[in-house]
Amino acid sequence: MKVRFWGVRGSIPVPGRTTNRYGGNTSCVEVRPRNADPIIIDAGTGIRKLGKSLMEDSFGDGKGSASILISHTHWDHVQGLPFFSPLYRAGNQVHIFARQRDLHLEAVFSQQHDAAYFPIPLSAIHGDMHFHELVEGARFEIGKAKVTCARLNHPWVAIAYRVDVDGAAVVYCSDTAPFSDMLLGKDFIERPSFGTLPPPIRDELAAMRADIVALCKNADLLIYDTQFTPDEYKVRPHWGHSRPDDAIEIAREAKVKQLCLFHHAPLRSDDENDQILAHYREVTSADKFTLVSAYEGLEIPLGDQ
Amino acid sequence: MRIKFWGVRGSIPAPGPETNRYGGNTSCVSIETRAGKLIIIDMGTGLMHLGNALMANAFGKGQGRATILLSHTHWDHIQGLGFFPPVFIPGNIFTVWGPGGSPDVLEGILEGQMDPNFSPLQTLKNFAARFDVCAATPSFIAEDLSIAAREHPHGKTTALSFRIEEAGRTFVYASDVGYPETGPDAASIAFYKNADVLLHDTTYKPDDQATRRNRGFSSYEEACAAAIAAKAKRLVTFHYDQDYTDDDVDTIVAACRRLLDPHGIAVTPAREGDELEI
Numbered sequence: 001m002k003v004r005f006w007g008v009r010g011s012i013p014v015p016g017r018t019t020n021r022y023g024g025n026t027s028c029v030e031v032r033p034r035n036a037d038p039i040i041i042d043a044g045t046g047i048r049k050l051g052k053s054l055m056e057d058s059f060g061d062g063k064g065s066a067s068i069l070i071s072h073t074h075w076d077h078v079q080g081l082p083f084f085s086p087l088y089r090a091g092n093q094v095h096i097f098a099r100q101r102d103l104h105l106e107a108v109f110s111q112q113h114d115a116a117y118f119p120i121p122l123s124a125i126h127g128d129m130h131f132h133e134l135v136e137g138a139r140f141e142i143g144k145a146k147v148t149c150a151r152l153n154h155p156w157v158a159i160a161y162r163v164d165v166d167g168a169a170v171v172y173c174s175d176t177a178p179f180s181d182m183l184l185g186k187d188f189i190e191r192p193s194f195g196t197l198p199p200p201i202r203d204e205l206a207a208m209r210a211d212i213v214a215l216c217k218n219a220d221l222l223i224y225d226t227q228f229t230p231d232e233y234k235v236r237p238h239w240g241h242s243r244p245d246d247a248i249e250i251a252r253e254a255k256v257k258q259l260c261l262f263h264h265a266p267l268r269s270d271d272e273n274d275q276i277l278a279h280y281r282e283v284t285s286a287d288k289f290t291l292v293s294a295y296e297g298l299e300i301p302l303g304d305q
Numbered sequence: 306m307r308i309k310f311w312g313v314r315g316s317i318p319a320p321g322p323e324t325n326r327y328g329g330n331t332s333c334v335s336i337e338t339r340a341g342k343l344i345i346i347d348m349g350t351g352l353m354h355l356g357n358a359l360m361a362n363a364f365g366k367g368q369g370r371a372t373i374l375l376s377h378t379h380w381d382h383i384q385g386l387g388f389f390p391p392v393f394i395p396g397n398i399f400t401v402w403g404p405g406g407s408p409d410v411l412e413g414i415l416e417g418q419m420d421p422n423f424s425p426l427q428t429l430k431n432f433a434a435r436f437d438v439c440a441a442t443p444s445f446i447a448e449d450l451s452i453a454a455r456e457h458p459h460g461k462t463t464a465l466s467f468r469i470e471e472a473g474r475t476f477v478y479a480s481d482v483g484y485p486e487t488g489p490d491a492a493s494i495a496f497y498k499n500a501d502v503l504l505h506d507t508t509y510k511p512d513d514q515a516t517r518r519n520r521g522f523s524s525y526e527e528a529c530a531a532a533i534a535a536k537a538k539r540l541v542t543f544h545y546d547q548d549y550t551d552d553d554v555d556t557i558v559a560a561c562r563r564l565l566d567p568h569g570i571a572v573t574p575a576r577e578g579d580e581l582e583i
Contacts, residue, residue, distance in 0.1 A: 012318075116414045117379060
């Protein structure tokens with residue numbers, strides 16, 4: 001399979017000269033098993049250009065089929081979907097997978113197309129869209145690929161995905177806070193406090209972390225939310241993002257082969273991203289895994305080609 | 306009036322080296338009045354960068370106030386709001402004038418953007434600043450200036466255009482305007498009449514407009530025709546299609562100059578970071 005990055009940014013797209021090299025589009029990763037339909041993870045603004053490239057293929061003839069795994073429905077992970085060209089060509093099949101919400105998924109995605117916000121209603125899309133609601137721990141197959149998911153620590157809850165196919169495994173862990181300081185769910189936290197956690201919360205976080213380590217076990221590639229530097233995390237632990245340090249700990253415990261820093265902070269310049277990568281390559285110089293930082297256009301071959 | 310462009314792109318932000326010169330952020334323009342007051346038009350992703358700049362002055366201390374004029378609520382005109390740092394500082398005061406005829410309906414639409422399924426903010430009520438929402442009327446006063454608003458067709462909906470006058474100088478903002486094939490009516494031309502600066506939707510080249518007329522945007526030819534009919538002194542090109550590269554926009558600007566030079570109308574392309582004094 002091949003893993004290709006189309007959007008690597010968190011929170012909001014950031015066009016401009018300081019993001020040319022890593023890219024300014026929000027989260028979107030394409031997993032392309034050998035001789036099979038694309039599995040797309042997240043539909044941030046990066047999915048717009050992926051859609052254009054797919055239209056040059058069978059999707060342009062209305063004969064394509066794609067699966068989109070959504071980590072959660074915050075804007076930076078769904079905003080590109082209305083601009084995904086294959087949806088507007090009759091005959092294409094698009095399967096959307098996401099964790100179940102209070103509302104049915106189709107209702108959630110319809111809101112993005114409400115007339116107040118976007119000119120084309122979801123009901124006017126010509127391709128066939130199919131919504132699949134997931135719960136944590138769900139296992140399912142997309143063609144020859146096996147998909148597993150686990151809960152992440154993020155406001156209103158996100159899920160991580162593992163895709164096993166072609167003799168290799170890729171795990172996508174974004175967005176998540178570390179599993180140490182607070183449990184993030186439906187409450188709005190205005191001012192965070194660090195302190196001793198009540199035992200039930202501590203245990204729930206420990207179990208969540210253990211599930212994530214298990215999900216990542218021996219993965220060939222782990223893509224991890226590392227939006228924050230350690231200093232930034234100290235003031236925003238409730239925003240639901242991690243530091244490279246947290247990703248490295250998980251990578252070590254799960255014995256992954258390659259770790260990829262992902263979901264870069266919107267105002268992080270290319271030079272700052274270079275410095276972060278160089279620093280953490282030193283930190284991990286004795287580790288067995290390789291460390292990369294995601295940029296638009298990065299393609300990583302895994303397993304059978 | 307001092308106009309500054311923070312986002313000049315249409316539909317969706319367009320990052321990449323191919324948009325570096327004109328910019329890839331979506332619609333946001335600021336106006337500093339002669340009295341030093343602030344009017345912001347539209348809240349696309351450019352608003353985040355305006356907000357970061359504002360934090361260096363009164364807005365960083367919770368002593369800022371501004372009027373926000375909102376043309377309509379499509380994503381590319383509101384997406385910056387949740388990333389506008391001054392709304393998280395208690396003491397700042399914002400008054401939004403927007404479409405729909407009802408402040409409750411407009412507030413509900415802005416609230417929907419912050420729905421917990423989509424935004425960690427969960428609700429507008431988590432803003433620390435005061436954030437008042439008003440329905441724009443055909444004329445109103447904001448920041449001591451008289452402002453006129455006019456609804457223009459925009460695909461299946463409408464978008465407001467704004468005409469702002471100060472000390473005998475006039476700025477018109479007319480983005481997301483999709484005229485019928487017959488072009489702007491007499492009332493629209495009257496709305497633009499003699500503007501010192503007419504900022505007008507130039508989303509498309511004519512060939513692209515021909516196949517996408519139902520989307521509710523203007524071609525540069527339509528913008529130039531409006532500027533000529535209204536005897537505007539200067540046309541500002543704006544709201545470039547997300548697929549247009551800088552070279553495409555160069556083509557649009559050059560074509561506008563060819564059309565408007567014979568009429569003595571100047572052309573200024575909207576470019577992120579550029580300023581224009583009226």
